[in-house]
Amino acid sequence: MTAAESGAALQGKVAIVTGGASGLGRATALALAKAGARVVVADLDARGGREVAEMIDGHFRACDVSDLEANRALVEFAEQQCGGVDIAFLNAGVATGCGVGEDFDLARYRRAMGANLDGVVFGTHAVLPALRARGGGAIVATASLAGLAAVPLDPLYAANKHAVVGLARSLGPALARQNVRFNAVCPGFAESRIIDHLRGMLAEQELPIIPAEVVADTVLRIVTGDGTGECWFIQAGRDPEPFRFRHVPGPGKPVGI
Template sequence: MTATEALRGGQTDGAALAGKVAIVTGGASGLGRATALALAQAGARVVVADVDAGAGREVADLVGGAFRACDVSDLDANRALVDFAQEEYGGVDIAFLNAGVMTGCGVGEDFDLARYRRAMGANLDGVVFGTHAVLPALRARGGGAIVATASLAGLAAVPLDPLYGANKHAVVGLARSLGPALAPDNVRFNAVCPGYAESRIIDPLRGMLSEQEMPIIPAEVVADTVLRIVTGDSTGECWFVQAGREPEPFRFRTVPGPGKPAGV
């Protein structure tokens, strides 16, 4: 039984996150909604953030939390979100920086500057701005956990949407780099990298996925992976979530060291 199923059935797995406060961006649907449910079931008080106010408030009501409208591509909106969480619940311990969109254009004749800016704003700026905004609140609590939604597109080539691959690779790079960088503050930074998971972002691809008999990962599987990361002790890791496999940290190869000049 997943954490979300337990919540819906009125059960609890104990209170692993009792007293903790979590922010979930992109929390109105898909992975964000499922993760808000999982965090609440584990005892956390949840602030749901999204540009979709109607659906976001429904999720907040479902988890007994609070809702804040937030465009994550706006730095001040991220700061206001953290301020809101502190005012509502006294602090922040967990941030799931999940909001994201598909790009919808390439780099050739189909390049569209507005779509490019929108995708980079949500998928990369949203993680950078969210991290910048929440760090003081986490430090004030003695540390905490940040999980950013990347993608398998951040671990492999994505010919169908190279710009999406670019911003998701950037999120992976942030996780690997910020993990050790933030460790002295007792702040853990990790990424979750799902394959094709149940969310609005795959809506344009559903026909193709069905034709190719590609399994879609339930959002609850991703949510439970985020919960494992949050309640664990790892940092700087990128957890892949792939259909038919147990989620685990992706094992990166070490880059070759410098070679000796010829003749030495």
């Protein structure tokens, strides 16, 4: 379901979007609002976040997603301003900027893990009571194709995105009994600040950049669908769909039997 097709499919719903000041978060906040949802935009970029919130007649809240209490305050703010929460798009993320060798930088590592993984874990923990209070809801986390494949050039980014993928696959069935659906989106090189340092390389190799709106449309398809525990890949020139994971082989027969 695209934003144009969704009409008022989310009329009366309340959504939180982290990293909503730009890129994928901005596009998704716009799409959710167009579909009828009231949106709370969260970001450390106050200027950009307020601009998006004003565009959609929503609300803005400054939030460092790597801080557990900041996530709790964000949810409390959404409940106070909008009466509850039905949808959380846990999207905030940053580039890693270092590896594990001589270029390892502890501060950069902590910053990336804090935004890309802690932000999803803390955001989920904070929003679950609000979703349960509404009878259920949907959480979508931003992972990456880097969470589905090996990324030798940026193993730490791959590590935190693989963790988000594992979280989505595990929490999907775990939260189903609470009527909470948890899924992830796994875009390739999509239009956002996180690829700024890669734009030269992408241009040289003639690799297409996925429009942020394609990711936003996929998020809408997920929150208006009924799947859970899915990780939707988004790749240029392909229709987004849940990635099909292979099953882990079961135990074999003991030797000698």
